[in-house]
Amino acid sequence: MLLQVIFSGIVVGCLYALAGMGLVIIFKVSEIVNFSQGDMTTMVMFVASTLLVGLGFHYAWVLLILVPFAMSFALILERGIVRHLYRKPALDIIIATLGIGLVINGICGWVWGYNIRSLPTIVSGSAIEFGNLYFAKNDLLIVAIAAFLMIGFFLFFEKSHFGMIMRATCINPESARLMGVNVGIVYSISWGIAGLLSAIAGILISPITYLDVHSIDSFMIKAFAALVLGGFTSLFGVVVGGLVLGVSSNLLAAYISTELKSTYIFLLMLVILVIRPSGLFGEISRKRV
Amino acid sequence: MKETLLQKTLEKKSSSLIWALFFAFFIVLPNVVSDFWTYALCLAGIYSIGTLGLNILTGYTGQVSLGHASFVGIGAYTTAILSHKFGFSFWLTMPSAILVTSLVGFMLGLPCLRLKGLYLAVATLAFAWAIPEIILKWSSLTGGYSGISIEALRILGIPLESHIWFYYITLFILCLVIWATYNIVNSKFGRAFIALRDSEEGAKAMGINLSIYKTLAFVLSSAFAGIAGNLYAYLVGTVTPYDFGFWFSIYFLVAIIIGGMGSIPGSILGGAFITFLPLLSSALRNLPNIIYGAMLILVVLLLPGGLMSFVKLMIRKFPATKAGS
Numbered sequence: 001m002l003l004q005v006i007f008s009g010i011v012v013g014c015l016y017a018l019a020g021m022g023l024v025i026i027f028k029v030s031e032i033v034n035f036s037q038g039d040m041t042t043m044v045m046f047v048a049s050t051l052l053v054g055l056g057f058h059y060a061w062v063l064l065i066l067v068p069f070a071m072s073f074a075l076i077l078e079r080g081i082v083r084h085l086y087r088k089p090a091l092d093i094i095i096a097t098l099g100i101g102l103v104i105n106g107i108c109g110w111v112w113g114y115n116i117r118s119l120p121t122i123v124s125g126s127a128i129e130f131g132n133l134y135f136a137k138n139d140l141l142i143v144a145i146a147a148f149l150m151i152g153f154f155l156f157f158e159k160s161h162f163g164m165i166m167r168a169t170c171i172n173p174e175s176a177r178l179m180g181v182n183v184g185i186v187y188s189i190s191w192g193i194a195g196l197l198s199a200i201a202g203i204l205i206s207p208i209t210y211l212d213v214h215s216i217d218s219f220m221i222k223a224f225a226a227l228v229l230g231g232f233t234s235l236f237g238v239v240v241g242g243l244v245l246g247v248s249s250n251l252l253a254a255y256i257s258t259e260l261k262s263t264y265i266f267l268l269m270l271v272i273l274v275i276r277p278s279g280l281f282g283e284i285s286r287k288r289v
Numbered sequence: 290m291k292e293t294l295l296q297k298t299l300e301k302k303s304s305s306l307i308w309a310l311f312f313a314f315f316i317v318l319p320n321v322v323s324d325f326w327t328y329a330l331c332l333a334g335i336y337s338i339g340t341l342g343l344n345i346l347t348g349y350t351g352q353v354s355l356g357h358a359s360f361v362g363i364g365a366y367t368t369a370i371l372s373h374k375f376g377f378s379f380w381l382t383m384p385s386a387i388l389v390t391s392l393v394g395f396m397l398g399l400p401c402l403r404l405k406g407l408y409l410a411v412a413t414l415a416f417a418w419a420i421p422e423i424i425l426k427w428s429s430l431t432g433g434y435s436g437i438s439i440e441a442l443r444i445l446g447i448p449l450e451s452h453i454w455f456y457y458i459t460l461f462i463l464c465l466v467i468w469a470t471y472n473i474v475n476s477k478f479g480r481a482f483i484a485l486r487d488s489e490e491g492a493k494a495m496g497i498n499l500s501i502y503k504t505l506a507f508v509l510s511s512a513f514a515g516i517a518g519n520l521y522a523y524l525v526g527t528v529t530p531y532d533f534g535f536w537f538s539i540y541f542l543v544a545i546i547i548g549g550m551g552s553i554p555g556s557i558l559g560g561a562f563i564t565f566l567p568l569l570s571s572a573l574r575n576l577p578n579i580i581y582g583a584m585l586i587l588v589v590l591l592l593p594g595g596l597m598s599f600v601k602l603m604i605r606k607f608p609a610t611k612a613g614s
Contacts, residue, residue, distance in 0.1 A: 033407045084590055090406030091353050092589045095546055098539060099585025105579030114574065217535065221418050224411050259426045266412075266419035273412055274400045 003133055005254045006247055011139045012083065012208075012222075013246020014146035018201035020222035020230070020238035021153065022194035028233050029190040030086055032093050036101035038220035040077070042197060043071045043104055045211050046112045048203055049119055058138050059122050065194055066203065069262035071119045074195025078188050086187070090093070111215050116215075150239055153193075157235065166190070170233075182223040222249075225265045228272050231282015240280065293315070319456045321466040328524070329568055334459035335520045337560030338466050340544040341553065342513025347542070348550035349474055350506035351486030353410045354399070356417035357541040362533025363420065363561040364390045364518020369437040369528045370430060375502050379442055386519040394511025398504040417538045420459040439522055458464070459520055463472030463557075466513060470553055473509065482506055483551070494498050543581045549595030558596055 021038070026034050046068055051057045057065075066132060084095050123141055127134040157163035168176040168187045177183050205219055226245050230237025245268075249261050272279060319327040343357045364386040371377040371385055397416060404412055408585055424431045431437065442455060443447045473479050481502045484492040491498055522528050540563045548559025563581075570576040 033411075035410075081586060081590075088589070090410075091347075091351065092355055094407060094410050095542070095585050096589040097581040098542070099589070102539070102543075102582030102585065104577045104582075105574040106580075106582060109575035109578070110573075152297075214536075218418070221415060224414065228363055228408075228411060257426075260422060262418040262422045264416070266415035269415045270400050270412055273404055277404070277408055 001254075005250050007133065007135065008139070009247030009250035010063075010243060011142050011246070012205075013243035014143055015201050015205045015219070015242075016222045016226045016245055017239040017242025018149060018197050019220065020226035020242050021150070021235055022197040022201070023223060023227050023239045024198070024230075024233065024235055025190050026194045027227075028235075029166065030082075030187050032082065032085060033232075034194065035094060036077070036099075036104060037099040037194065037198050037223075038216045039101040039104040039108070040074060041072070041198045041220075042211075042213060042216045043073070043108050045119070045206045045216070046108055048166070048206070049260065050153040050212055051118050052114075053117070054120060063200075063203070066199055070195040070199030071192040072195075073187055077190035082191065083184075083187070093134045105213055112213075114213060118198055119203075119207045119211060121268040122204075138207070145200065145204065149197065153235065162189075189246045215276075221262065222246075222265065225269050228269045229279055229281075231279025234279065234281035237279055237281030300327035307599060315460060316457075319453045320585050323436040324452055327456050329564060331452060331456050331459045331520075331524050333561040334456070334463045335517045335524065335560075336541075336544065336564050337522070337557045338463055339514050339517035339541055340548065340556040341470050341558040342510040342517070343468055343541045344545045344548075344551065344553075344556045345470065345473065345482070345513070346506050346510035348545050348552070348556075349479060349486060350503065352503060353406070353507060353542075354413045354510070354538070355418070355535070355540050355542065356397075356413035357510070357514060358391050358533045358535075359417050359420040360394060360514030361518040361521060361537070362424070362528070363393055363435040363511075364515035364531075365522040365528045365533070366424060366437070367515070368519045368522040369439045372431075372439045373437050379444065381521050383516070385589075386515040388515075390511040390518065391508045394507045394514075395504060396508030397511075402503050403499050413538075413543075414535065417535040421534055431562065433529070434530065436527050436532075438527040441526070442523040455524060456608035459524075462516065462520065466516065467557075469515075469554060470556075474551075474553075478502070478505065486551075498503075540598030541583070543585060545595075547581070547584050547596055549597030552595065553595040554600075555595050555597035558600075562596075 019041070022037055023034060026032055044066055047069065048062055051062045052059070052066065078099060081096065084094050090098075116241060121138040123137045125137050127136045128140070155163075155207070157167060165181050166186055166189070168179065169181060169183055173183050176186075201215065201223075206215070209215060210218070223242070226238050226242035228241070229245060230239070230241030245265070248268075249264060252264055255259060298406065314484055319330060322330070339357065339361050342360075343354060346352050346354055346357075367386045367389040368382040371382045376405055377385065397413075401412060425433055428434075444454075444459070445457070474482070481492065481497045483501060484495060484497055488500060492502075525532075542565045544559030545556060547562055548557070548558075549555025563577075566580060567577045592599060594601075
């Protein structure tokens with residue numbers, strides 16, 4: 001029982017971590033917290049539901065179409081609107097990204113309506129039994145895809161040439177520019193990567209829950225909690241934060257109460273923010289007066 | 290010199306004339322529109338009160354909150370519980386609602402002292418998610434999913450059956466709140482709030498106690514939300530947990546941004562805007578969100594003062610409208 005609860009916590013934790021990684025990558029590069037990410041994901045999920053259920057596409061095709069779609073959508077947003085927000089006060093950034101989210105949300109309601117939809121799981125079939133534990137095939141696939149992406153992005157940032165350019169931009173955009181880095185492109189690419197990660201998180205989560213214009217909201221609050229827990233600037237931190245959050249809130253639901261998950265998340269975030277605003281693994285940013 | 294004095298007196302007279310006309314308009318208004326629109330006007334007044342509260346916190350003090358509707362919800366629930374279960378009258382539920390929301394505002398404000406900008410936004414966002422859940426969980430008191438229904442507002446033992454009387458009460462309270470806000474922002478407190486918003490370090494250097502003023506801003510804004518919640522409960526007649534969700538909080542933020550941050554008339558304009566736009570576009574449920582979102586982006590990128598600065602600009606550009614009265 002305990003191990004089973006922990007496993008299902010890891011499954012959802014992986015998804016919180018993926019969505020949280022999208023937030024971290026944008027924040028690290030440009031200090032923008034993207035409050036519109038949830039609505040960007042919702043739109044991608046609606047497109048996925050049209051392709052899968054409406055047009056009967058196979059999942060492989062859907063992924064092949066959606067990943068470039070999500071990336072280019074995020075790129076267009078960055079190029080069109082977000083570009084003008086860099087170096088603005090935090091409040092302006094919060095308001096503008098919320099505004100982007102509202103517009104996308106309204107358009108989704110317009111195009112796809114307000115009925116609740118459900119998406120089929122990627123793989124179905126009987127669960128794999130291991131001792132007295134059951135692993136649903138879909139859950140195993142989620143963990144595998146998440147692990148692949150996490151390791152992939154760690155390697156990308158730590159080992160690849162472009163990863164190094166992105167890290168340099170995070171540390172100091174001005175000196176990166178002097179070294180010949182095209183900072184604008186780095187900003188755009190950070191949005192593209194975030195779009196990809198959140199789209200995949202959305203496609204993996206929606207078969208587990210359901211889909212309507214607001215279904216992603218409660219998921220995004222957990223991604224934000226993972227971000228707070230791990231620190232706004234640490235990719236490793238947000239993965240740990242997502243997993244800790246997934247497992248701990250599942251344990252809470254299994255042994256104490258299912259009804260107070262959001263309250264738990266609120267208290268956890270408040271405690272972390274007050275005691276250690278930089279999270280478990282983030283860097284403390286000090287503003288000069 | 291004489292001329293300018295004359296001009297000044299004239300201007301003063303004409304501005305008091307404008308005010309008198311303004312008030313007369315709002316007193317006559319519910320008598321010429323249908324009952325539905327009177328109800329909508331009451332709601333606009335209530336939202337304006339809530340918006341003024343958020344404007345003190347966000348517009349004047351610079352502390353962003355994504356959980357303002359939760360305070361309205363707490364005020365509404367306090368009113369409904371006291372009225373329904375304990376038979377309290379309006380004269381008791383109103384101060385109780387203010388007291389309870391101020392206390393919750395104080396309790397949230399204390400840990401939030403150390404947070405600013407996006408950290409505060411994220412913390413209040415989580416607060417907005419937690420409150421409906423706590424209301425649901427506490428069903429012995431709050432009635433769970435089905436909520437609580439409360440009786441119509443009674444003044445001196447007589448139930449108010451027409452919305453017109455409710456409208457006058459709301460208008461009166463709104464005027465009181467506007468007067469209070471005006472005095473607060475033009476006092477020592479208001480100047481401290483604005484200094485704190487413009488630069489925390491600068492305010493600290495001038496000897497402003499950040500903790501006291503930040504907490505005070507939280508308490509004031511939640512007290513106003515309590516007033517709005519109290520009136521909301523009486524006007525709508527029922528309260529349910531998800532009436533005051535995260536989206537409602539976003540709409541309050543929309544109201545202060547669109548109306549104008551740190552502007553009292555802007556708050557009224559914004560409160561009216563978020564009331565009437567959904568009613569006017571009821572056939573297109575998604576339209577308000579698109580318009581709100583687009584306006585938020587436009588305000589941030591092009592018009593930092595909100596609609597109110599646009600109005601001021603127009604008045605300055607066409608002085609004829611000002612002198613014409």
